[in-house]
Amino acid sequence: MALTDVKQAAERSPAAPDKGRPRRRRAHALQSWLYLAPALVLLLGILGYPVINALWTSLNHSVLTNPDGDRFTGLANYRAIFADSAFYSALWHTVLWAAANLFFQIVLGMALALLMHQKLKGRAFFRSIVIIPWVVPSVVVALIWRYLLDPTSGPINQALVALGISHNPPLWLANESTAMPVVIALSVWKWTPFVAVILLAGLQSIPEELYEAATIDGAGAVKRLRYVILPNIRTSLALASLLTIGYSVNNFNGIWLFTQGGPIGATETLTTLAYRKAFSTFDLGGAAAVAVVLFAGLFIVSTAYFFAVEGRKGKRL
């Protein structure tokens, strides 16, 4: 439907290159909006409006089980979450979670990307197989690891006992002190291949001659990494970092499917806290307030990225 509209409109209006006469240029602008119309309608309707709705909900007392009972309460929800120790605990877990994911994924992703870039036999096979954790659905990843890490019947603990390494093996996801490190490790395991693929794209864009020149000049592996590779994949690194921060902060599955934020809130991040508030305690207003705080933080990071990377390239459009 939308497609035929655009098609007809496109056929009616004259084909106008960029430097047309004023009348043509107006037709041109109109046409570009026609191409964008379906996207804009969808994005405004189901993305723009909900954001405003979320902001509004965060200023209201709103309970899931009482659809018509919303009433305006100003900043009460924000005051409530800022007075709640569970919020600060979740905030700290979010920062820890994002920082650990960022650090390990970039470092290990870089190492993996360099491995994938090596000219060795079986490289194509290697490349296609190491990305498996990223490709496999999160639910499947969760169930496999929950099986492997099951405290009693799981193969890992069975092996630890059988090999005599430990008589009282850790409870992994079920223990307050081990749960967070384990979910972080699993998240790094799942997302490192993704980071590696982004960085690999950067590596592939470095001209071969640069390596050769550096090698001839006597640069060793470390120096090549420092002076040839890293400066040339800055954009890839920036993108990978941005995506890693965004994806990990918003990563609900990576925690919920393993621990649901537990045990006793040990892995609760702002994301799981907001979800729990909305759909377990039915406090939509409070949930919206937590989500808005979370989004504000991400918005700042992502806008900074846009101006740092996209802005620098200047006019292209």
Next chain:
Amino acid sequence: MLVAVAIFVGPFLYAALSSFKQTPELNGVVKDFLPRSAYTGNYTNLFNDSNFPIYLVNSFVVAIATTAICLVVAILAGYALARFKFAGNRLLLLSIVNMQMFPAVLMAVPLYKILRHLHMLNSRTGLVLVYVTFALPFCIWMMRNYFLTVPIETEEAALIDGCSRFTAMWRVALPPALPGVAAAGAFCIVQVWDEFLYANTFIDSDNKRTLSVGLNSLIGQYTTDWGQLLAGGVLMTIPVVIIFAFLQRYLTQIAGGGVKG
């Protein structure tokens, strides 16, 4: 390299092997690494005793519908963003980049309210609508970057030869950008296949659940049939692996979609 393969692939191989094991082997009563026999009972049980086939069909339907809508809309919008000069282009681009960072959980509350208002809670159509929101920004972004890499000169030639703008886009600019379309589509399918939060929140009835929620619901509170679950996991993974195998050479482009341009 071998170490990396073992770390990243090992757990899956073990899980896939285990899906052919019988219950005593899975519970560790029998401690063999390999299954004693190729027991396929987990798979047949999964199809006969659980709603797995229904989840599978639901996931297919939702993924295909979402991807089709996203691609059509994203091709048009991506083309416009790459080719036309107009007021607000950069602002629009900035918002689309930002949309990629939208916390799903921020959207969960208002989307729940909207779907409730539209009486689309517990409906697959509602779910498709919601999925379009999170997949679309990325698809637009990717299509824009792909169209930017297509030389503008051939299109200009086509326009001078009397092609309409739409024909020029459809016949001249789109074919070289097809890898981008395939990559965006694949990414879309994979994201929908994987999605859990919304599907878990907006769908109540078991017969409308998608695979991710359905499979997760089979993990029991007290007893869990790991054999069936692992078998389900293997089956759920196969389509995704096939898609990625086809897309192997576009892979760096999928991930690097944002780097380009």
